[in-house]
Amino acid sequence: MSTDSDQKTSATPAKAPERPKYGPQRTHGPFGQGPGIEKSMTFWPSTRRLLGKLRPERLIIGLVMAMAVVGVALNVFGPKILGWATDVIFTGVIGKMLPAGGTKEQVVAQLRAAGQNTFADMVQRLDVVPGQGIDFTALSQILLFALAVYVVSSGFMLWQGYLLNGAVQRSVKTLRDEVEAKINRLPLSYFDKQPRGELLSRVTNDIDNVSQTLQQTLSQLLTSLLSVIGVVIMMFVVSPTLAVIALVTIPVSIVVTGLIAKQSQKKFVQNWKSTGELNAHIEEAFTGHSLVKVFGRQHEVEQVFADRNSELFRAGFGAQFISGIIMPAMMFIGNINYVIIAVVGGLRVASGTMNLGDVQAFIQYSRMFTQPLTQVASMANLLQSGVASAERVFEVLDSAEEDSELHGTLNPTKGRVQFEQVNFSYEPDKELITDLSLVAEPGQTVAIVGPTGAGKTTLVNLIMRFYELNSGRITLDGVDITSVPRSALRSNIGMVLQDTWLFHGTIKENIAYGRPTATDEEIHAAAEATYVDRFVHSLPDGYETVIDEEASNISSGEKQLITIARAFLADPALLILDEATSSVDTRTEVLVQHAMAALRTDRTSFVIAHRLSTIRDADVILVMEHGQIVEQGSHHELLAAEGHYFDLYNSQFAGEPEEVATEEPLVLAAKPARPF
Structure with a gap:
């Protein structure tokens, strides 16, 4: 496409865009002022939709789950x-305490005869040999077996984490691709109403937060849930x-976590909303930094920033504090459970109904049981933050798009443009x-003039x-422009805007x-034809001179000439x-005029x-007022008609007698300017 950049207008689109099914709805004023209305979707639908982004990786996810099951089973x-090792040690200690030379049954009978029934029950449950100490051979075999189990378990867990990491990153990459493609399908009206900083925050900060959430929570959630089941x-x-x-701790933990998470989710949604609003204000204020200083509005800008920053602080503090209560609460419940089990x-x-090794194993299981629950609870804040960011990304994905592109191409055109009973309104x-x-x-130069708001830019x-008609049609060489793809149409149109757009790169x-x-x-030929070549040679690196992001190392006129060369x-x-x-200044305007004259040659x-x-x-000058062509003709014809164009012309040159005298002295003297 040969256009410089999409023309931005402050108008409201003809049809209000369809309300997205998801995400917040809000309005903004200058420097972020204005009311904001928040309506977020519920947590679980958001989570399901976010997890649905992993569907293309379902084979990898299935393998990850299988490996996680094996790893967790071994670990459990x-x-x-x-x-078993504890029983071997305990049995050896007890056996050493018993008199040697007799059988276990004889020792048990002696203990009962001595009235030590509890100790006798304990000896009865143990595979003990009276007088024999710890069997270190059996103990070493058990410990080596345990080591092998833990090593294999760690290997499975490490490998499943590696596979899951790849699946998550590919899914997030796909999500970024979807957002990028969606932005290219959105109508200009969407960007007219959306603060750039807010949109950038969704595309960068929110997607990064989604990536971090999926990366840190999926693997841990999977292993934690499997651990709970296995334990x-x-x-x-x-x-x-x-x-x-x-x-008994499970329902208690679920109730506590649910109550806290319900409150913190609202805070996380507000947190990321405030982040986007703060970014929008910063981008807007910094872009117009010079204008802010000229009008002495630093205090107002700083105050808005302070207000936005305070809102972000309150939302962030509230979200982290409320969600942070979950982990201490879960640890408290787990500790109570641990004490009860130990007692x-x-x-x-002591009563002889359980082996010491089984109690020791169960105490470990109680810790292993509460630990994944605590981990899940501690991830609640991260998960809620990620889902809140996902809502904001989904809002972009659910925004109303332009009509579907048609397939096909546009044949080389001669440049005949016809408007046929066109009707259009933003509201x-x-x-x-x-x-x-x-x-x-074809080949004509059509000038469009008129007061601000007359509809000149809307026409192009x-x-x-960039906008669709309410009724009527526009044809290019007799072909309705709605019957060809937008990309094919725009590839035949060149556009040079008042606001120049240059990217970070060389002039070439x-x-x-x-x-x-x-x-x-x-x-080089295009640069010479548009007078870019004149100033390029005065730069240190010529055509390889790098233009910075703000294009501050060249003048406004030079930037304009580069866009014309483009x-x-x-x-x-x-x-x-x-x-x-x-x-641009008057001297540069002369160069730009010559460049545009060369550019207009042999094209409409x-x-x-x-x-x-x-x-x-x-060739033709169209005078527009209130969206209608009130006059048309050549420069001399319109002056002779003494209508709207005459008034506009006089109002511009009434203060420049010398220049006007050389152009139209008789006309200007004949009739004073009327208010327009």
């Missing part, structure tokens, strides 16, 4: 093995009584362009299909943006010049201008 089995099974295997006691288990060991109840018809013949926006690269396949010779290189059939000389051109001196040689 570890305490039982260590319980519960092993608890019932070891001791159903203690298992029932331990499971009951000790009593059962349904406020007409702007009504029943407009005009014809621009309709040609570019910026010129070549109009046609990336152009050779160096073609680039359009010249694209060689469009139709050219649109929108106030291309409004921000639409020129929007407030400086009437720049369009005297136009």
